[in-house]
Every structure is written in C-alpha cells, then in structure tokens.
Amino acid sequence: MNITIGTLLAFSFVASMSAMLALIWAISSKQLHVTQEDAKVIFEEGKEPSFDDSTSSRSSSSALEAPALERRYRFLLLFMFGSAAFWLVFGSFFGLIASLKLHLPEFLVSQDVLTFGRMRTMHLNSVAYGFLSLSGVGVAYWVVPAIFKTEARLVKLALVGAILWNVSLFLGVGAIAHGWTDGLEWLEIPWQIDIGLAIAGALLAIPLVVTVRHRHVHHIYVSGWYYLAGLMWFPVLFLLANVPGIHHGAQQATTNWWFAHNVLGLWLTPLGLGAAYYFLPKIIGKPIYSYRLSLIGFWALALFYSQVGMHHLIGGPVPTWVVSLSVVQSVMMIVPVIAVAINQHVLSLGNPWALKESLPFRFIAVGAIMYTLASVQGSMEAIRAINTITHFTHYTVGHAHMGAYAFVAWVLFGAMYYILPRVVGQEWPSRGGIALHFWLVFIGFVIYFVALTIGGWLQGLAMLDPARSFLESMELMKPYLTARSIGGGLMTFGHLVFVYNFIQLWRRSRSYLNSPSVANATTVGRAES
C-alpha cells in the first residue's frame, strides 16, 4: 500500500512538474513560437487599436455602424443569450427560496416539489447548466469567429444543439423537482435525460471546431486554447461520470468529485477565462501584459486543475494518497492563477479610467479579479489545517459562489453587454440600467460572501469543539443565513434588471431587425475583419 501511495504521488507530481519545465523550455527556446505580436491578432490589421465599447461615448466604435450579421447567426446568439437569461432568473428564484428556507424552516413545506433539497438542486442545475453554460458557449460563438477572422460555420447545427440543450435541461430540472434524480451532487439530472444534453453539447461543439478549421489567421489566440480544450474536456467528463451502473459506494464518490470539480475547472473556468482574455484587451485597445505567460497559465491549469477534485473528500472514506494528491495539486493551482492574474490585472488595474468608462469592461475586469481571489481561497481551503474548519460548512458555499458567480457570471454579463448591441444594431437604451445591474449584484454578492465566510468559519470552529453541542453550530448560523438571503435578494433583483435591459434593447431594435437590408444580410461581417 505504501508503495502505491508514494509511487503515485511522486509519479504524478514529477509528471506535472516535468511537463511544466518542458513547457517553459519550449517557450524560452521558441519551440512554441508565441510572441507578444501574437497577442495583437484580436485587433484590426493595419490600424492602431483603440478603446472599443459602445456603452461609452468615448468609444471608437458604435453598434449603429456595426455590419449586419447573417440572420441565422444573429438568431443563434439571441436565442442562446435569451435562454441563458431565462435560466438565470429561474435559477435565482430557486436559490432565493432555498436560502430563505434555511432561516424560515416552515416556509413552503406543504409539497415535496418545494422542499429545500429539491429547490437547492434546481437552483444549481439551472444556473450552472442553464445560465453559465448557455451564455458561456454563446459568448464563444462570438469570440471564436472574431479571433479567427472568419464567420461561424454550421450555425443551423448549433441552433439545433442550443434548442436541444434547453429542452433537455428543462426536462432534467423538472425531473429533479419531482424527485427523479441520480442523487449525486452536480450529476443530479437522470442519465436518460443526460443523453439529450450530451448530443446537444456535441452539436454545439462541432460548429466551433469546424470554424477553427476555416480560420484566416495562422495563430490560435489564447481564448481559442481555452475554448477548444473546454469543449473537448466537458463531453469526456460528462459521459464518463454519467455512465449508469458502474460506479457505486466510496468509489462513486471519487468519480463524483473528479467530475464536479472539473466542471468548474475545465468547463466553467475556460468559458470565463476565454472570454476575459479576449474582451479585456479588445475593449481597452491594448494587448495583454505578457502573452507567453498566458501559455503557462493555460497548461498549468490543465495539469493541476484536473487533479484537485478529491479535496472535497478530505478526511473521508477514500484512500489517503488520492486525497493528498488533490491537496498538492490544489496548492499548485497558484501557478496558473498568478499567470492569469499578472496578464489580466496589470491591464485592468493599470487603466483605471476604463473601469469607470466602460461598464462591460468593469464587469469583466472585476470578474477576472474574483477568479484570482476565488482560486487563491480554494488553494488555501484545500490545505488540511484549514479544510478541517471549513469542510462541511457554509464557508464552502460562499467560496463556490465567488468562483462560479462573481468570476464566471460577471465576466459573461460583461461579454453579453458588449456583444448584444452589435447583434441587434442598437445601443443599450440606458447606461444607468447597466450600472444598476452592476451595483446590485456587486453589493449583493459582497453581503452574501462576507456573511457565509464569517458564519461558515464560526460554524466550523463550533463543530470542532467537543465542549459545544452540534446544535450550537446550527443556531449561530441563523443571522448569517438571513444576511445571505438579503444578499441573494439583491443579486436576484440585479438579474431582473439585466432581463429588463435585455428586453428594452430588443424592443428598440425590432424595426432595425425587420428592415430589408438587415433581414437579408448574408455575411457575418465584423468591424475588425
């Protein structure tokens, strides 16, 4: 047994480290030919890049002048963002109800559909697989053609995929509501319905890969690495974890957390980082700080993040070595996080005027900072001495929302605020509406996070104290859980503002979309192509 542990740990660590060293060597000896010039492929050729965000009057571009998109492509983007917005609001209400139930235990208990265990699960599946996945892939459908200076291919196929994804997810969330579940965290949707999601996922991935194959630029920009890898990783994860009948007992728990943490690390994180790497430099008109560093950030993410899942089972009934392996790799995650941080935050914090001037930029830059904070916090949480306090507490819930919400969701909000005016050829009706959305979700999230972080820590300390009854750890949480509902309520209100902004924009653009020249546009023109 000792041989297994030692050998595997050493093997994995040495393999990861040598791969990293090989990569550093490859970059420094120009084996990979990535230069700072490559970071500029996102800008228009032969033109000095400039500030580009139509929500600001100082912008060099305007949505009104954006070339008309091909009808089907425009419809695809509107459908993906529109359905994502639906899932966002739908999922937020479930989250809010679940949150209220934790301090108002007699609230909505008359029917099984409304019980906490189902509401919480419907919330998670709606926002993770509905809002984040649909808007994240929707943004990829904008970014991928842009960085390759070509048009999106097989758009019809993608549209079928997006519709099937929505239908399957609707069935999945409905199944959970009625108690039909596979019973594993992040894998609740019954495997029979998962088949629909898997097919839909493939229909959404294939057109992007085909688009990459038809590219007009030689270099694959960093966003493209994240998108290509993420679109390959997620199907593998999803299929292996959902095969029915083979996993059981403690072994199933390792598969469960291998999947669940990789959904964050190898799916939602690439969707968020891919977008941030494109929009931050694009809006501000300056390339990222060190393009070569982004290469290390990407491969280190792949190497380390893929092995961190077992930190969810620290102190649990799975072999010590596999837990220790995940603890080590969780701490190693500092490497890619610092790489991304240097690249993105130097750009955003070095240009504070852009945070004020551009609301999409503000969403994305603050979201990217949240990635750094959430990741460093995650590395800390995996250390045994800290994990023993935070494990099994609401501290983890606060952390999860910092990663999935404050990072991924905010980056995607910003990306949608940038993209949507160009899709419909109209500016956002009100800059104030976007600012209101930002401040509601920002203040709401801060309340949410601070409450659960402090409360969860105290909960953990109480649980570890043999002199205090378990009931104490539950009772002391009540004020913090109440504060969490207030924060969650503000976030939900912010989401309603987002939907309101979206609807106003769409109403404003109806005449534009129906005009003959736009309705019959055949090419996916882009300002920069």
Add this chain to the structure above:
Amino acid sequence: MNRALPLIVVALMILGFATLLLVGVPAAQIWGIEAPAGLKPYTASEQRGRDIYVSEGCVYCHTQQPRSPSQGPDGLRGWGRPSTAADYVYDAPHQLGTMRTGPDLFNVGARLPSQGWQLTHLFDPRAITPQSIMPSYPYLFEFKDRAEAGDVVVPVPADFRPDGKTVVAKREALDLVSYLLSLDHTYPVSHPELRDNGFDHEEGGS
C-alpha cells in the same frame, strides 16, 4: 500554439492522466472489497426509504462520513467511528455529502433508534427541537379523525397536530425511517487503510 489538433490531443491526454489517478486507481483499490461481516444489504423497505432520502435531497444538509478522532469530535457526538470505503459497498448512489447544516447520519440508527422519535421529527422537527432549521415533511403523513387498523400513529405533541387530528405515517415515511434506523455502523472497522488517514499523524498515515 498554432495548430488545433495537437492542442486538443494534449489537453485530452492530461485529462486522461487525471482520470486514471482520480477515478481509475481508486476504483481498482475499492472495487471488489468484501462487505464487513456486520453490514447487511438493505431490505426492500430500507431501499425504498433510501430512494426517498435521495429524492428529497437529504444529502445537501447531512453527511454520512464521520471523521477520525484526531480530526474532530464526531465520535464524541455519537456519529460513529471513522468510516472506510468498506462501509458503503451497498450504496448507489453514494450519499457521503459535503455539508453539515444538520448532523452526520452515518450512525443515526444506533444513536436515535426510536421509530416514534424519527417519525415525529420528520413530521415536524420543531416538535422535538424548537430551534431546528430542518424542513418539516407533512406530505409524508396523513391526518385522520381516528386511526384505523394497521395505521402507525405518530406520537406528535398535541400543539403540533393540525386541528387536533391524528397523524398517521404514510408508507413513504415508514420506509424512510426504516432506512434511517438501518444506518447502524457499530460493527468493527474493516479495511481501515481505505480512508483518508492524513490527520492521524501518530499512526503514520497511509
């Protein structure tokens, strides 16, 4: 980084490597271990009850994995000895859980073995613990003017009974309680190496 295919291949190889370590090797270690002599397979009623436990989402507030005494006072709270992979051979889906809004239930059948207590607590946790934040599950019960032959009457305190009616457990409630009462892991530990012993410095881990 100018070609898509090598990028995709290497990215998938890295995931394959992680899958081998986190899924493959633990499976090889855990699959095929024998159930401890004291652990019985679930009866039909217990299994039905377990299905209700899963579908109601009990796992989101209750773990089933006590920690070792070197890590926390779980044993002192009556939650049982540290569990090992051998304790879960009959469990699919696993319900280890990651949150303790409520107490660990690995040993609840030994800790709280009264059917009447469990039924009352499910009907309304605040009938037993006023400060509890656990949801009540009234839909697992029926309300009758008078209990009939074969009915299991739940000993709910008068204040908590709707209109003074008699509270009778539905089959779902009885199954769920029979599952909870089956969670008795007081038998001797088996395969102590198949758990995370990383907090047990004295024993040297493994």
